[in-house]
Amino acid sequence: MMLPRDYLKETPSQTGGPYVHIGMMPNLFDINGVIPEDLGGDIVLEGVKGERITIKGRIVDGGGNPVFDCVVELWQADANGIYNSPMEHRSGADPKCIGWGRQSADDNGEFAFETIKPGPVPAPGGGLMAPHVTLWIVARGINIGLQTRMYFSDEEAANAKDPILGKARMIGRDGTMIGKRDGDIVTFDIYLQGENETVFLDI
Amino acid sequence: MTDRLVNAPQEAGAFMERDFSQHPPAFTPGYKSSTLRAPKQALISFASTLSEKTGPAFGHNMLGEYDNDLIINYAKAGEEAIGPRIVVHGQLLDQNARPIPNVLLEFWQANAGGRYRHKREGYRAPLDPNFGGFGRTITDENGYYWFRTIKPGPYPWPNGVNDWRPAHIHFSLFGSGFAQRLVSQMYFEGDPLIKICPIVNTISDPAAIDRLVARLDMNNTVPMDLSAYRFDIVLRGRRSTFFENRKEGN
Numbered sequence: 417m418m419l420p421r422d423y424l425k426e427t428p429s430q431t432g433g434p435y436v437h438i439g440m441m442p443n444l445f446d447i448n449g450v451i452p453e454d455l456g457g458d459i460v461l462e463g464v465k466g467e468r469i470t471i472k473g474r475i476v477d478g479g480g481n482p483v484f485d486c487v488v489e490l491w492q493a494d495a496n497g498i499y500n501s502p503m504e505h506r507s508g509a510d511p512k513c514i515g516w517g518r519q520s521a522d523d524n525g526e527f528a529f530e531t532i533k534p535g536p537v538p539a540p541g542g543g544l545m546a547p548h549v550t551l552w553i554v555a556r557g558i559n560i561g562l563q564t565r566m567y568f569s570d571e572e573a574a575n576a577k578d579p580i581l582g583k584a585r586m587i588g589r590d591g592t593m594i595g596k597r598d599g600d601i602v603t604f605d606i607y608l609q610g611e612n613e614t615v616f617l618d619i
Numbered sequence: 620m621t622d623r624l625v626n627a628p629q630e631a632g633a634f635m636e637r638d639f640s641q642h643p644p645a646f647t648p649g650y651k652s653s654t655l656r657a658p659k660q661a662l663i664s665f666a667s668t669l670s671e672k673t674g675p676a677f678g679h680n681m682l683g684e685y686d687n688d689l690i691i692n693y694a695k696a697g698e699e700a701i702g703p704r705i706v707v708h709g710q711l712l713d714q715n716a717r718p719i720p721n722v723l724l725e726f727w728q729a730n731a732g733g734r735y736r737h738k739r740e741g742y743r744a745p746l747d748p749n750f751g752g753f754g755r756t757i758t759d760e761n762g763y764y765w766f767r768t769i770k771p772g773p774y775p776w777p778n779g780v781n782d783w784r785p786a787h788i789h790f791s792l793f794g795s796g797f798a799q800r801l802v803s804q805m806y807f808e809g810d811p812l813i814k815i816c817p818i819v820n821t822i823s824d825p826a827a828i829d830r831l832v833a834r835l836d837m838n839n840t841v842p843m844d845l846s847a848y849r850f851d852i853v854l855r856g857r858r859s860t861f862f863e864n865r866k867e868g869n
């Protein structure tokens with residue numbers, strides 16, 4: 417027999433509030449000396465394998481205003497599509513690709529990540545997901561952190577077969593998840609609300 | 620390959636579906652900042668992939684000696700922050716009640732007068748020159764964490780003309796996978812402002828709100844030094860993977 421079992425309930429989310437940087441980027445916001453440097457400044461280290469790129473964009477609210485007081489985090493695989501994580505079951509991740517970064521937006525709502533282009537990652541049940549990075553946004557007014565993915569405009573063939581982009585395509589919104597690549601710059605604007613609202617994920 | 624169970628490294632399990640009844644919805648007009656920052660379209664749901672099952676790891680060796688001591692980590696040598704001295708402690712568990720070891724917790728808070736050390740802060744209560752308001756720690760092998768701080772004061776904020784936040788500490792939590800990423804706030808047992816706070820009340824289920832309220836813990840106080848509050852935290856659980864059909868890599 418199976419004993420009755422109550423699963424615990426997840427701790428509820430609350431907004432990060434207007435002073436989220438005190439907790440996530442204290443040095444950038446003038447709380448110096450507690451920790452030597454803010455976390456998440458280096459997604460990749462010198463000697464990393466792969467194409468160097470800068471992912472940059474602007475975060476905008478439903479009124480067209482810049483979301484100047486947010487924190488954005490990025491999580492990605494290395495150039496071979498392997499995650500540098502204890503939960504990655506495959507070996508061989510590039511030790512120079514940490515894969516995680518954290519940035520603040522500026523007064524114009526603009527953010528930038530210096531990184532490399534990730535490789536494709538295995539999809540559940542076989543096949544590959546197109547190269548992508550996961551982004552997570554917290555700020556005043558955001559009650560639960562927003563997750564999305566950015567794919568790459570120079571990966572049309574892989575994007576066409578990607579299962580997650582496929583779900584967004586069915587509702588005509590896959591374009592909001594594609595970063596536009598121009599040389600080593602990939603531009604990805606994020607709209608929290610409105611006509612161009614970015615696809616956000618329940619994962 | 621067969622469908623036999625093998626004693627080889629298994630791909631980590633997908634996360635249990637998130638129960639949104641336990642969380643605030645995005646659009647909550649009582650908390651005015653949410654109105655223009657709330658997505659209006661439905662989220663796209665899918666079973667977590669490797670991109671969500673994995674996440675960054677942080678080692679205990681990155682921590683400084685006083686990262687989890689807000690009473691002194693910003694103070695001048697020999698001085699301490701002013702306010703009611705407390706220790707906050709608890710256990711980080713997943714929904715299967717399994718402790719989550721080695722994960723980073725970051726916390727931030729106002730000083731004892733309710734004032735944040737931040738350039739955009741507008742409350743007239745004074746700064747404490749010895750209080751920064753930031754700390755961090757990493758859970759031990761049993762998922763426990765603790766830190767020493769002063770109890771933050773309540774503060775007014777521009778939402779309605781006279782809204783006050785209950786005393787609270789903000790938390791940022793990692794897990795073992797990026798889908799567990801969470802920020803939240805911890806409140807203090809007995810605070811009358813909890814009931815009337817527009818941010819607390821973005822959560823509709825009173826039982827869910829109650830799980831954000833730390834309990835006074837008289838068995839872990841330090842006499843003549845620190846009072847104690849216990850705050851356990853639950854992150855999303857994973858499904859088991861015993862019988863998943865693993866095509867890739869076979």
Ligand SMILES: [Fe+3]
Pocket residue numbers: 433729784787789
């Ligand atoms: Fe606060």
